[in-house]
Amino acid sequence: MERDELGAWLRLAMAPGIGRVGARRLLAAFGPPEQLFARSPAALEAATGAAVAQALTQEPEGWAEQVQRTWDWLQGAPDTRRVLSLADPGFPQDLLQTEDPPLLLYVSGMAVDTWPPGVAIVGSRNPTAQGAINARQFGRALAQAGYTVVSGLALGVDGQAHEGALEGAAPGQLATIAVVGTGLDRVYPKQHLDLARRIAERGLLVSEYPLGMGPLAENFPRRNRIIAGLGLGTLVVEAALQSGSLITARMAAEQGKDVFAVPGSIHSPQSRGCHALLKQGAKLVETAEDVLEELGAAAPGPAPATATPAAEAPLLRTMGFDPVGLDALVARTGISPAQLQVELLEFELQGRVARLPGGLFQRIERS
Template sequence: MIDTDFFRAWLILLRTPGLGPAGLRECLAGQAGDIHAALRSLSAQSDSLPDAARDWLRHPCEKRLAADLAWLDQPGHRLLCCTDEDFPPLLETIPQPPAALFVAGSAELLLHPQVAIVGARASTLSGRTHARAFAQALGRAGFVVASGMADGIDGAAHEAALDAGLPTVAVIGTGPDRVYPRKHHALARRIAWQGALVSEFPPGTPARADHFPRRNRLLSGLALGTLVVEAGLPSGSLITARLAAEQGREVFALPGSIHNPLARGCHQLIRDGARLVETAGEIVDALAPAAVALGRELASRLDDPTDPAPAAPTDAAGQIVLDALGHGPMALDELAGRVAQPVAGLTTALLLLELDGKVEALPGNRYQRLPG
């Protein structure tokens, strides 16, 4: 059972009209991260708020909150709050970071190094083939493939990862209980089972045009790099690439035929400074240092958040995890019990071992030690 009072307070503030992520984070900062105190503080100053916010805080829709809580109470569903120790650190560095994320599936995947693969909805067969090949190669190299679950390149990247038994993350522009486009219902179920569906929007939120730029900033923000496979001029994929560059992330683009209008966006990105890539190995080589740095940052933060220079994980700590794994597949929760570590901290150790070629991630949030 979930902590109903705790999440009810979060949901009230997340749904307060006009507050937004920045306003909610400001409320939390003023109350030392206490969501109940933040709600009391905002309610006390409701007379100074817009009418819609004041009315909501005084009389929130209990039916809507009950539906939200019912969604959260389902297995595999989570509200990942910015005050949680396993909130993705990469999102803290982007402009307008979210206050919370609704996750269906494995929230632990958001701590893994990700590569976003995006491209045209009206993609070519060649583009979808490239997306599939890059998704599987990057997934096997230890990166989680992320995309936006749209038609075309997005869907091909997700499906390729799933077909190879690899996890994938879909960042969506609707509530976590909605699917857009509707044809992707089966894909959404597979992603929630084998990876994670992630949304900034509460349950019941329909698709709206202004939601997708907000979605794109999260997709690029969660990833260490963004690969654009095909894109016209203009396109949503170019917006995602621009956001990635503004967030200090790597941007990669596949070149194409000068006669293909869906190559023009990629060529424009390359002219603007994106890395031209022809193989997944080039992306792995470019992002491996950042992936290792992310792992060490997570280990440091989870080890002692108040220590200005905590030690990085040791070889001995990695060996403890390897010994506990044995030689058969093991679920993450079982492994955490064996090594007496929280799941969030263990995920970091597994990330480093995976990048070192010693551990392989399997479907169902399981891991297996590799020979050698």
């Protein structure tokens, strides 16, 4: 994108009182922003009314500075950074088919001619130990099957899904796309600074928000429509009833795409959102193969042989998969607290039990 074209698109995006819907109407009526702004104020007023014409004929506050900032950002890494407009042939086609595509998409990372098929994985920022493992396993398996994993770079399930995709993707494959709620010159949360760097090397960082935009709370639910739009389907690993992940799932369903949910314990608050989705018709999945079958893709290759199942250990069988306290385990097993602590520590070191806040323990399974 040339500087003049960039300036025109930013001016339209920043025009006060226009918004995305109004901007798309103007584009449909007048063509690209350069043509729109080439019209005389009188012609604009006659076609759009006085209020819209006034918004279009005055340069938005901070517009020149934003053009310079964006241009400098692009020139700083021209091989990996780009700004795609709705009119750009490189704009992802899946987003064009959604009800509310962004006017501009800021992109940093691998060069792509066409955006590969993706699967969105979303969920809690505070998953259970098993939920975090599940997110990573699904991300890895879907990437191994050739899909790009789409998520939101948040703590918890999002970060684990990105990590799994980076582990499972083949060399040269677009492993994962992180759709963020800030400008691409910011990384939020800061804990994911290194993850964002690795995603930019083997995937894409994407945002509709201008450079300099910080982590405003209202921006994160809004970006979820892009996460849903870039995926053929959306998988919710764990989510509370008020989770933003349910917004993503709803948006995916509204776009006519598959929604998948991983069931969990009926006692876990982090499973209630998934169970609500299942009641509403989401597809229950236990493995990545369940997702791949729905999408019409071949399942990944045979899984490597695993060790003796953890369920054969009596204490683990007694624990079940719900979080449980030491006193409850003493009552169930008749084992002394001291001996239980020893056995739990051993399983914890093996990665088969997680120690949770509040003195609770939870059995976990790894692939």
